[in-house]
Amino acid sequence: MQKLSIREKILQDPITILDGGTGTEIQRLGGVMSSAWGALANIESPDVVISVHENHIKAGCEIITTNTFSTCRHALDAIGKGDQTEAINSEAVKLAREAIRNMDAEHKVYIAGSMSNFFSLLTNEFRPDPQFVPDAKTEQKNYKELAKILADSGVDLLILELLVDVDHSKILLEAAMETGLPVWVGLSCCKNKNDGSIVGRNFSVENIKSLIYDEDEFPEAPKLLPEDKIIPLKDIILSLKAVGGDVYGIMHSWFEDSKAGLEILKENWDGPIMFYPEIMLFDTSTGGAQITSTEKEFAESCQKLIDNRIRVIGGCCGVSDKHLNALVKKISP
Secondary structure, three states: OOOOOHHHHHHHOOOEEEOOOHHHHHHHOOOOOEOOEOOOHHHHOHHHHHHHHHHHHHHOOOEEEOOOOOOOHHHHHOOOOHHHHHHHHHHHHHHHHHHHHHOOOOOOOEEEEEEEOOOOEOOOOOOEOHHHOOOHHHHHHHHHHHHHHHHHOOOOEEEEEEEOOOHHHHHHHHHHHOOOOOEEEEEOEEEEOOOOOEEEOOOOOEOOOOEEOOOOOOOOOOOOOOOOOOOEHHHHHHHHHOOOOOEEEEEOOOHHHHHHHHHHHHHHOOOOEEEEOOOEEEEOOOOOEEEOOOHHHHHHHHHHHOOOOEEEEOOOOOOOHHHHHHHHHHHOO
């Protein structure tokens, strides 16, 4: 039987299982990490990357995500690897494909090429390093380069992660759309503690604190982008869907915030929806982390949110193959 295209699968199947937190699983299994997150693991810990993918496939995942969340040229420049942008990214796709072959899963597992607005971080601080924040023209060029490498390497779709604004996100989305591949748009949100509104994820106003950091040593709040804008989630959705995208979803967000975000998304997006919650509390000073949900809790919480609009479900930071296997068992007929 011929494998469906990913567009056909999303329309035909009631639910598709995306994978878990690739980067946090690489870290958990001892892969090389850096200020560019898990980028170096593709060339320095390839066996770990393959193991993460294999574990996800064993758990029942139908889509695995390349370890390219933080492999745009400007992120790699920060660790002295900008000249290896093509090699590191094409290798990430090869590792995903090798894992699929090892599991004899070519007929049922798809590869999503991950892209994000990730900027290399300052040491012990969850804030972009200003030395390696490119101007808008360079940022656009770098996103187009990454999208082309992933497309040429044979991914089935592109998945854009941790989008929290309009300006940077639109540049990323436009670059992905140029490839002609299916593009899935992952929005991150939080509840604004000041007025209860749902906004693009912003650590300075989030109602549920998701990072542990020394406020005396680092009085400036962590942030995901060089700017610290507070933008209503609805505005982000409306701006980005005018550019395009096949699937929109809420990802890299806490369960409680995600539920509210999903309602706003359903009101402003008519297409398929994905859900990809986060369950890890980070300590920026030590690099440690706390998993906030057991496998059973994760599966039960996800099951409660599944309806006919949500066609894709997985997890990000902290979500392991065990969490996903519990989910697969929970929702299986």
